[in-house]
Amino acid sequence: MDYEISLETLLQHLGEEEPFPYGSVTPPIVQTSLFTARTLRERNTQQGRNEFGYTxxxxxxxxxxxxEQKIAALEGTEDALCFGSGMAAIASAFLTFTESGAHVICVATAYTPTRMLLESLLVRYGVQVTFVSGECIEEFAEAILPNTRLIYLESPSSLYFRLQDLRAVSQLARAHGIITMCDNSWATPIFQNPHALGIDIVLHSASKFLGGHSDLLAGVVAGRKEHLEPVRRTxxxxxxxxxxxxxxxxLRGLRTLSLRMERAHKSGLKVAEWLAAQPQAAKVHHPGLPTHPQHALAQAQMRGYSSLFSFETHPIQEEQAYAFADRLRLFRFGCSWGGYESLLLGWAQTESDANGKASWLFRIYVGLENPDDLIRDLQGAIDALTP
Ligand SMILES: Cc1ncc(COP(=O)(O)O)c(C=O)c1O
Structure with a gap:
């Protein structure tokens, strides 16, 4: 095209320049394990591929x-590879860029199975790991060893939604010849492009916002071709x-990604702001709130916010936490996020005091419902959390 088109438009049209079979507007599901060649000679002279390049x-x-082409366009990377889940993508990336004796630096608040992959599985194969809070660049500089191969980031990270300065970390890593990876599932490419800030490899659990309907598992590794070729072999x-x-x-989920994220940004902030004004919420962890300790960094490296955040209570009895959850009518209780349905998780985050009270952390996912209804639902339940 001889004029610039926006990402939303590109997302709909990219790879669809030629009509699909029968003039169908949706792409075919090529539900096959195998692609055959017309002749054995053709197959043998094309490294096993058929005339269309498939095997x-x-x-x-x-x-x-x-x-993959659409996600690469969204992330501004040369290419992308899809996997059967976010964990399959993360594990394949780790296995591609580490070997026995290699050292990895990882943010301590990364998604728990990602941490476990490093500290309970890869350590068995001789990979060394250092966890850092990720909140200051000096910490990364101090953690670098001569055998550091990889710095793994997740920004904002799970549960407390802490950020890392992606530009500063990628500059530091590049100066030491270290590969950087960042899990971008929370912000999605609509609100953050780690690759444009210097990060080599961008990872996604596409089971979350990219899919957007809680009906699939998928993962993504996106980056330059030189990095993706070895990941493809893995x-x-x-x-x-x-x-x-x-x-x-x-693919169907991606069609509405920008619309859903616009809504997630507004609804998530509305509910978080309401919670921040409630005396029962001791702290709200949402990078879009001015009270978030890294709000300025959030504004500098993201264009918006998704709708997963958490809040802490004052010390309360366990029964109060469950009474709060029991009174909610519009939230379901489950561990994933990024779909249409609002969700809540919660657990005591401190030991109980002499009165049997502990501070609880509740993680909230604001779905596509009307946020005013969600606030009314929370309003009817939050008294249960009064210390
Ligand atoms: C931040 C983050 N990264 C990665 C994953 C793993 O993705 P999947 O469940 O698709 O394997 C999750 C899943 O909850 C996640 O929250």
Whole structure:
């Protein structure tokens, strides 16, 4: 095109310049494990590929390929690879860029299974790990060892939604020849592009906002081709590929990503601001609130905020926490997020005091319901948390 088009438009049109079979507006789900060649000679002279370049869905699939092209465009990376889950993507990236004796620096507040992958699985293969809070650049500089291969970031990170300065960390890493990775599931490419800030590899649990409807599991590794080629070989060997049907659902989710994120930004902030004004909430952890200790950094490296955040209570009895949850009518209780339904999780985050009271952390996911209804629901329940 001879004029610039916006990302939302590109997302709808990219890879769809030629009509799909029968003039269908939605892409075909190429639900096959195998692609055959017309002749054995053709196959043998094209490294096992057929005339369309395909061999086997563990290697490549046209439906999945279309999703990958769209996600690469969204993240501003040369390419992207899809996996059967976020953890399959993260594990494949770790395994590609570490070896026995390698050292990894990881943010301590990363998603717990990501931490566990490093500290309970990769350590068995001789990988060394240092966890850092990630909140100041000096901490990263001090953690670097001669064998550091990888710095793993998640910004904002799980549960407390702490940030890392992506530009500063990537500059530091580059000066030492260290690869940087960042889990961008929370902000999504609509609100943050880690690669544009210097991060080498961007990771996603596409089971969250990218899919957007709580009906699929998927993961993404995005970056430059030089990094993705070895990750592609790992994917082929470990087999953690995305299924074509899930790829098609992901494609459908992406169509409305920018609309859903706009809504998530507004609704999430509205509910977080309301909670911050309630005496029962001792602290609200949302990077979009001016009270968040890294709000200025959030404004500098993100264009908006998603709708997953947490709040802390004053010391309360366990029964009060469960009474609060029991009174809610519009929130369900479950661990994922990024779909249409609002969710709540909660647990005591301190030991009980002499009166049997502890401070609780509640994680809230604001879905696509009207935020005023969600606030009314919380209003009817929050008295239960009065110390
Ligand atoms: C921040 C973050 N990264 C990665 C994952 C893992 O993704 P998946 O569940 O798709 O394997 C999750 C899942 O909850 C997550 O919250």
């Amino acid at each position: 086997y869905t563990r290697v490549d699939n046209p439906t999945v390929r279309l999703v 994917r082929e060997l470990l087999g953690g590929v995305l299924d074509p049907l899930a790829g098609w659902l992901l």
